[in-house]
Amino acid sequence: MRTLLILLALSYVSFARGCSCVTDLIVDRVESSGFIAAVTILDTRPVDTLDGYHRVKIRIEELYKGTPRTEILLHSQLNSSCAFLPRTGSQWLLFAQTFQGKLSFSYCSGNEEITRTKWAGATRANRNHYAGVSRVIGFLRYLRANDIEPTNTYGLGIGYTDDADQLRGYANPEQDFALFRIRVDEDLNIRKVTGLKRFANRKLDRAIRRGIRASGKAYRWKWDSIPTATEVYLAVFYYGKEGDAPSFVSCFDL
Numbered sequence: 001m002r003t004l005l006i007l008l009a010l011s012y013v014s015f016a017r018g019c020s021c022v023t024d025l026i027v028d029r030v031e032s033s034g035f036i037a038a039v040t041i042l043d044t045r046p047v048d049t050l051d052g053y054h055r056v057k058i059r060i061e062e063l064y065k066g067t068p069r070t071e072i073l074l075h076s077q078l079n080s081s082c083a084f085l086p087r088t089g090s091q092w093l094l095f096a097q098t099f100q101g102k103l104s105f106s107y108c109s110g111n112e113e114i115t116r117t118k119w120a121g122a123t124r125a126n127r128n129h130y131a132g133v134s135r136v137i138g139f140l141r142y143l144r145a146n147d148i149e150p151t152n153t154y155g156l157g158i159g160y161t162d163d164a165d166q167l168r169g170y171a172n173p174e175q176d177f178a179l180f181r182i183r184v185d186e187d188l189n190i191r192k193v194t195g196l197k198r199f200a201n202r203k204l205d206r207a208i209r210r211g212i213r214a215s216g217k218a219y220r221w222k223w224d225s226i227p228t229a230t231e232v233y234l235a236v237f238y239y240g241k242e243g244d245a246p247s248f249v250s251c252f253d254l
Helices: 026-032 123-145 202-215
Strands: 012-016 019-023 035-046 053-065 071-075 091-099 102-106 177-184 190-197 230-239 248-250
Touching (some): 026 091, 026 230, 053 123, 071 091, 091 123, 123 177, 123 230, 177 202, 202 230
Parallel strands (some): 071 102
Antiparallel strands (some): 053 071, 091 102, 177 190, 230 248
């Protein structure tokens, strides 16, 4: 059975509190963000001249992309279902993009609170949440340390073609991820797959690479070609066995 398991440059829509957010892949989120950092929220104040915005004072704990700053705009939208106003003293992994000509973050920017106690009494959910944030931070540290800036100029998708069960059940260290750079020609043919960071389990790593190559082509809806050859980055995250559920991999940071 041929199944597309990894979709790059596609997105899904998540719904929370009635707010609809388009959730993109981490490589695309990094590319589109002008500022990425782990920060502590020091203060939030409404901006009188900008409806729906707050000015947020921050202390940067760790900077992953952009220039140091002590404040940033929040598109708080307090009168909508996407209202977002982080509490003073909380720590967040912020992704800020340029929106309406202003660098800002919002409920749908892909931000995550850095905490082990997000939900009262929910030990397992809190553990998974913190593990997920730590996984993304580890990925961002790798990009920074290796001076890698993921790109996807034409918004292409990359498919993995294989039996869906073949990437389940591998033993591998938790928090691990792989990063691939994929060369695509003008006719959307996949020409080269380079492993920039490999999984510790080499069999798993090779299986993913084979699947990417076997898919043959990149894609974008109603596009048969692109103006020039390009490179696309694909991050794949490992999620260990939990209960009776086997381990699996995903290009989404869950």
